[in-house]
Amino acid sequence: MSSAAHDTKIRRLHTRKSKKASLPFAPEKVWIDKKVADHPQTIRILNKLKNCDYDVVDNVKKLKRPSDLSAAKKQMVLTYHKGDAFKPCQGIGNEHLCCNYRVIDLISGCPMDCSYCILQSYLYNNPRTTVYVNIEEILSQVATFLSKNSQKFFRIGTGELGDSLALDPIVEFASVMIPFFASKRNAILELKTKSTFVDHLLDLNHRNRTVISWSMNTPEIIESDERDTASLDERLEAAKKVAAAGMGVGFHFDPIIIKKDVGEMDRYIKVIDRIFDELEPKQISWISLGLLRYPKDLPNLATQRFPDTSLFTGEMVPSGNKMRYLRFIREEAYRPLWEHLKSKLPPHKIYLCMETPAVWEKVDPTVKGNSCIEKRLCNTESINFDYQAKPTIF
Ligand code: SF4
Structure with missing residues (x-):
């Protein structure tokens, strides 16, 4: 013992x-x-x-x-989770633009092991994987919030303190959440993962209220720094199954890594092309871009565990409570990816995750604030239904 x-x-x-x-x-x-x-x-x-x-x-x-x-x-x-397990994403309210996302904490911790994972820092004092079994109580908090705010629409996810599906073959929370969100008029659920554990979800009645998203990276980064995760091909295969079942599919290029220079974005462009080789634009709800950022103590913690990683070699500066690439480098890195995505997907399905207004101004000057990003992502094409046209509860 x-x-x-x-x-x-x-x-x-x-x-x-x-x-x-x-x-x-x-x-x-x-x-x-x-x-x-x-x-x-x-x-x-x-x-x-x-x-x-x-x-x-x-x-x-x-x-x-x-x-x-x-x-x-x-x-x-x-x-069990005492108190508020349903809250605004940590990006809301700081100096970065955010899509007004909300998160539900059902699990904290992850069995996969990425070198850049911020949980190495966030969960330093509580590293065991914690599962909150009072899911019904937590979902009743969500139900109350949604009915009190019935005039607004919300994107809600579970992947802030862990992977949404890595442990689902054991906990089966997604099988509770997908029908729960299917019964809601003014919200959509997003499950973010680097796994392929979707087969048990494909026959559920989702009523277009679920998007399953994959974090994407280059095959080289997946191989070197995303231990125990699915390969790029496996993620795309799983995404195709989800799309065939009629659920929305999302992709998050996050973290985008610059080891030497922004010429490395060509590798990410190849991954974007792989996505569009496999899926139709209408099957994709959204794609986000987010460059590597991390709390100040992360390189020290991560390099003790993964001495061979070369992720922390780029020049970073403090920005808010995180370290980030220099602003002009971020702008240069996003621009080719944004332009390439725009050639494939309507711009309202593309967004930057937690970026400053100054960087947004260079990438897409039409985006002026949080509500602007939120409105773009909640368009009927992305979420695949018109919630405003359905005044009654389903
Ligand atoms: S999959 Fe996500 S939560 Fe899990 S180790 Fe990687 S970054 Fe962390």
Whole structure:
């Protein structure tokens, strides 16, 4: 038993060792908050993890402390989310333009392992993958918010503190969320992933209220710095399945990496061309662009774990609470990608993620504020239905 077990008064229930994980990313160890030990979602998740070692914990807060991240990624904590699990994206309200996105925290942590992942910094004090089993309560917060703000339309996602689908074969939250959003008039759900775990979602009744999005990068960066994620070909294959099922598909080129100079954007242009070889523009809800940015402590944390990574070699400057490439480099890097995307997709389906008004001014001067980006993305072509034309609740 680990040292955490000693100081958390853990009641050991069973130990069933796995010979071979039958589920992708099945944890080696599950810690169960005593308060949710009998919760139906806990029982359902444990039934899927029959070969896993698990313990019930009296005080789950004592598990929140720094520990080796690679080991912590193989552990799962089942608990409940107190307070507000539904909130504005962290981009809202700072000096960068944001699309007024909202996020739902259902999972914090990720079993995949990207060198640039900001969770290495954000979750430093709480690195174990945490799953909030009170999903129904959390969705009722969302339902109340949507009905109180029925005149507005919202894009809502789950991928802020982890990958939306990497653990879905185990937790199956997407199968709850997609029908929930199908019943809503004024919101669309976005599930962002680097996995291919979509097969279990294809037959769900989504009513055009779900977009599944892939983070995209060059095959070289995927190979060198996105450990345990799907390859570019696999992501595109999964996106084709989702499009064939009638759901929206999105892509996020984020983080775009400049190691030496903006000539490297040619590699990203090839990836854009791959997308349009495989999908029709009308099947794509949106594509975003976001250059590498990170909290100041990230290079130190990441290079301790991945000494061979060359991601942190570009010249960066402090901007807000993050490090970013110099502004003129960002403008030069975005311009060819934006122009290339514009030749394939209407401009209202393209946006920059968390960029300054000054950079937007150079890339697309028609965009003047958050509500402008929001309005462009919530057009009927992107979301594939006209929510304003349907005044009654479905
Ligand atoms: S897939 Fe996303 S959340 Fe997971 S390690 Fe990579 S960047 Fe972090």
